[in-house]
Amino acid sequence: MPAQKVLIVEDDAHIRRLLRVALERAGYGVSEAGTAREGLSLVDIAKPDAVLLDLGLPDRDGLELIQLIKTRSQATVIVVSARDDTSEKVAALDLGADDYVSKPFDTEELLARLRTAFRHRLSTQAERVLVRAGNVEIDLDHRRVRRGDDTVHLTPKEYDVLAELAKRPDRVIGHTQLLRTVWGPAHQMHVDYLRIVIRGLRQKLEEDAAAPRLLINEPGVGYRLATGER
Known part of the structure; x- marks a missing residue:
């Protein structure tokens, strides 16, 4: 099975290197861009499975890119940004981002979020109808919820x-x-x-x-x- 591909769109070269090393060590194929223009071009050329997107890009606000990426790709979009204002997070999620990680970030946590995003995308593609959280089971097909052995009304x-x-x-x-x-x-x-x-x-x-x-x-x-x- 070919490696999943991740595109890094980040203007800070140090952070790009940090992310590339962590992603390649985890087995992902990596491409990178330092501007919004390069990022959009690579979305079309590299066809990534996920995009790690900074919002503070030199040529365009990253928030504008979220919808543009979503209109031309099925890639998972995880915002990785120093902007930790609540309104920025709300805007990113409302525009279609799949997750939001604030800088400074822990690379292991970021990789875990990426794995989770990929896993849930596969589950969605397989039309998963049974979701478990703790001892709660949600049957989306039959509109039924159970907690342990009991049906929850x-x-x-x-x-x-x-x-x-x-x-x-x-x-x-x-x-x-x-x-x-x-x-x-x-x-x-x-x-x-x-x-x-x-x-x-x-x-x-x-x-x-x-x-x-x-x-x-x-x-x-x-x-x-x-x-x-x-």
């Missing part, structure tokens, strides 16, 4: 929110995206609706709702369903 909105998180496990799904998908575009600013539903889900699914380990909050950004897979 959810409200329609609770199930719909959980299903959206389960379709992309271990990825942060933004507040706006969840509200738009579950409640509709007219309610995408009503974050309180989402908080109420998440509170109900935690009461029903978590061992300790006050210290959640499955339904994780990314403050100001969104929520993710933690499966524990790395």
Whole structure:
């Protein structure tokens, strides 16, 4: 099986070298670009399976590249940026980024996130309909949720929110995206609706709702369903 290909789009040569060494050691094929223009060209030429994208590029804002990459490629996009402002993370995720890693970063954690992204993409392509997180099992085909041996009865909105998180496990799904998908575009600013539903889900699914380990909050950004897979 050919090695999966990763494109690094980063203007800092030192960081590019650091990422290249770590990725090649992990068995990935690597290409790299120092500008947005080079990056978009390599998306077409190298056809990467994943793009590690810096936002602070010299010729174009990286946020603009997310949608451009997504329109011409099926590549997983992981933003790797020094911008740690919540609004930047929200914008990147809403534009289609699959994950967001803040600089400075740990290379082992970044590799783990990349492995997780690839694994879940394969699962999605295989139309996985059974998702497990801890002792919770979510059957997306039959709209059924179990905790241990017991069936969990959810409200329609609770199930719909959980299903959206389960379709992309271990990825942060933004507040706006969840509200738009579950409640509709007219309610995408009503974050309180989402908080109420998440509170109900935690009461029903978590061992300790006050210290959640499955339904994780990314403050100001969104929520993710933690499966524990790395």
